[in-house]
Amino acid sequence: MADLKGKFAVVTGGGKGIGAAIIKRFVAENAAGVAIWEYDQALAEKCAAEVGGNVIAIRCDVSNGEDVKAATAKTLEAFGRIDILVNNAGITRDVMFHKMTEQQWDAVIGVNLKGTYYCCKEIVPLMREQNYGKIVNLSSSSAYGNAGQTNYSATKAALIGFTKSLAKESARKNITVNAIAPSMIDTDMMRSVPPEILTRYIAGIPAGRLGSPDELASVAFFLSSDDSSFVNGVVLDVSGAART
Numbered sequence: 529m530a531d532l533k534g535k536f537a538v539v540t541g542g543g544k545g546i547g548a549a550i551i552k553r554f555v556a557e558n559a560a561g562v563a564i565w566e567y568d569q570a571l572a573e574k575c576a577a578e579v580g581g582n583v584i585a586i587r588c589d590v591s592n593g594e595d596v597k598a599a600t601a602k603t604l605e606a607f608g609r610i611d612i613l614v615n616n617a618g619i620t621r622d623v624m625f626h627k628m629t630e631q632q633w634d635a636v637i638g639v640n641l642k643g644t645y646y647c648c649k650e651i652v653p654l655m656r657e658q659n660y661g662k663i664v665n666l667s668s669s670s671a672y673g674n675a676g677q678t679n680y681s682a683t684k685a686a687l688i689g690f691t692k693s694l695a696k697e698s699a700r701k702n703i704t705v706n707a708i709a710p711s712m713i714d715t716d717m718m719r720s721v722p723p724e725i726l727t728r729y730i731a732g733i734p735a736g737r738l739g740s741p742d743e744l745a746s747v748a749f750f751l752s753s754d755d756s757s758f759v760n761g762v763v764l765d766v767s768g769a770a771r772t
C-alpha cells in the first residue's frame with residue numbers, strides 16, 4: 529500500500545482516542561509531518577511526545593473560526609503545505625430530545641458540523657491551489673438514528689451530505705472527500721455511555737465486541753493514501769457488521 533512519504537496532515541481532536549491512533553498510524557506510514565489541532569493543549573503535547581516523528585501540537589477549538597485560521601497559519605509556517613485533513617474532533621451531549629437544552633444542541637452542532645466547515649473552509653482552497661488533497665470526515669452509525677442523540681445524529685448525518693457534495697465539487701482538482709461511519713469504538717467517548725446501555729449496544733454488534741481505535745486508523749489511513757485515489761464521496765461503515 530502507498531505510504532504517506534512526503535505528505536503533511538492535519539488531524540483535529542487528535543489528542544486521544546481515534547485521532548491519536550490515526551496520528552500514530554500516519555507517522556508509522558512515514559508522513560512528513562502531522563499537526564494535531566486540539567482543544568486540550570496538554571493532551572496534544574502528550575500525544576505528540578508519545579508518538580514521536582514530526583508531530584506538532586497546536587491548540588485549536590475547531591468550533592471557533594479564528595482559532596482555525598490561526599492553526600492553519602501555524603501549520604503552514606511549520607510544514608509549507610497541507611495534503612491531508614482528518615476532521616475527527618467530535619463531542620456528544622447525549623440526552624432525550626424533549627429534555628435537550630439549546631446549549632446542548634448548539635455545542636454539538638458547533639464542534640461536529642461547524643468545526644468541519646471551518647477546517648474545510650481554510651484548507652480546501654489550499655488543496656485546490658495545489659491540485660491535491662485527501663479529506664476524511666468522521667461521521668458515525670448514529671447518522672442513521674440513535675435515541676438520546678438527536679443533536680449528535682443530526683451532525684453526523686449532515687457530514688454525510690457534506691462529504692458527498694464536497695467530493696463532487698472537488699474531484700476534478702484531484703481532491704478526495706470521504707467519510708467513515710464507525711459504530712462503537714473503544715475510546716473515552718464510548719466509555720462515557722452508562723455500562724448497562726453499553727452492554728446492550730455490544731450485544732447488537734455481530735462481531736460481539738467494540739472496535740479498536742487502531743482498526744479505525746487503518747481505514748483512515750487507506751482513505752488518506754494514494755491507494756484510494758478513485759474512492760471519492762463514499763461513507764465507509766466500520767461497524768463489525770452492525771450496519772449491513
Ligand SMILES: NC(=O)c1ccc[n+]([C@@H]2O[C@H](COP(=O)([O-])OP(=O)(O)OC[C@H]3O[C@@H](n4cnc5c(N)ncnc54)[C@H](O)[C@@H]3O)[C@@H](O)[C@H]2O)c1
Pocket residue numbers: 540541542543544545546547565566567568571588589590591615616617618619639643666667668669709710711712713714715716717718
Ligand atoms: N468512539 C466511538 O465509538 C465513535 C463512534 C462513531 C463516531 N465517532 C467519532 O470519532 C471521532 C473521535 O471520537 P473519539 O471516540 O476518539 O472521541 P474522544 O472523546 O476520545 O476524543 C475526542 C477528541 O476531540 C477533542 N476535541 C473535542 N472538542 C474539540 C474542539 N472543539 N476542538 C478541537 N478538539 C476537540 C477532545 O479534546 C479529544 O481529544 C468523533 O468525531 C466521534 O464523533 C466515535
